[in-house]
Amino acid sequence: xxxxxxxxxxxxxxxxxxxxxxxxxxxxxxxxxxxxxxxxxxxxxxxxxxxxxxxxxxxxxxxxxxxxxxxxxxxxxxxxxxxxxxxxxxxxxxxxxxxxxxxxxxxxxxxxxxxxxxxxxxxxxxxxxxxxxxxxxxxxxxxxxxxxxxxxxxxxxxxxxxxxxxxxxxxxxxxxxxxxxxxxxxxxxxxxxxxxxxxxxxxxxxxxxxxxxxxxxxxxxxxxxxxxxxxxxxxxxxxxxxxxx
Numbered sequence: 001x002x003x004x005x006x007x008x009x010x011x012x013x014x015x016x017x018x019x020x021x022x023x024x025x026x027x028x029x030x031x032x033x034x035x036x037x038x039x040x041x042x043x044x045x046x047x048x049x050x051x052x053x054x055x056x057x058x059x060x061x062x063x064x065x066x067x068x069x070x071x072x073x074x075x076x077x078x079x080x081x082x083x084x085x086x087x088x089x090x091x092x093x094x095x096x097x098x099x100x101x102x103x104x105x106x107x108x109x110x111x112x113x114x115x116x117x118x119x120x121x122x123x124x125x126x127x128x129x130x131x132x133x134x135x136x137x138x139x140x141x142x143x144x145x146x147x148x149x150x151x152x153x154x155x156x157x158x159x160x161x162x163x164x165x166x167x168x169x170x171x172x173x174x175x176x177x178x179x180x181x182x183x184x185x186x187x188x189x190x191x192x193x194x195x196x197x198x199x200x201x202x203x204x205x206x207x208x209x210x211x212x213x214x215x216x217x218x219x220x221x222x223x224x225x226x227x228x229x230x231x232x233x234x235x236x237x238x239x240x241x242x243x244x245x
Contacts, residue, residue: 028230034206045121051128052082053089139196198243205236
């Protein structure tokens with residue numbers, strides 16, 4: 001999904017509205033997990049994986065379940081470099097998981113990324129942007145530092161407009177990872193990327209939520225008829241944004 005030229009006028013501050021209606025409900029998307037979608041996009045590509053470690057207590061569980069993102073990227077990409085500020089998790093990945101492609105930020109990894117002839121196809125920020133304190137500055141710094149050697153950025157973030165979250169809001173409840181600083185919508189995540197200097201953003205959606213009974217029945221009927229079910233954006237937990245450096 002791409003926002004049309006009219007909405008882009010607002011995204012880029014050429015126009016202003018105090019109450020703009022932004023529709024993202026027309027397109028439908030196949031049922032796919034976020035990790036599966038990222039592997040599909042980056043397969044056989046050169047990838048920088050920022051925030052690669054995940055929460056340390058979750059690494060082994062995700063490895064057993066086959067959905068630890070850095071492991072999947074390492075297996076399926078042509079070349080994959082991981083960067084994370086979590087020193088304990090980096091040591092665990094090196095010593096216990098046995099991967100040597102993860103690094104703390106600093107000169108060592110910058111020499112590998114910036115000092116080689118490799119053209120990096122993607123920089124992946126999986127479920128990271130909602131943890132940083134200033135997302136526009138954070139992304140702008142990445143754009144400035146790695147823009148000369150990287151083609152595209154991929155960001156994934158929790159979708160505030162999914163059916164489960166909307167239900168929680170109606171009940172005056174918020175179910176949230178306590179390390180998150182922000183909720184993002186398709187509009188606000190796109191705006192953050194544009195303000196940071198990235199271009200031509202496109203949106204996808206992944207990680208379907210549990211469907212209401214009626215939608216579950218409709219999905220099952222479609223499957224029985226041989227029709228691949230597709231769902232609107234509010235049926236997914238994750239926003240996936242791809243933009244040009």
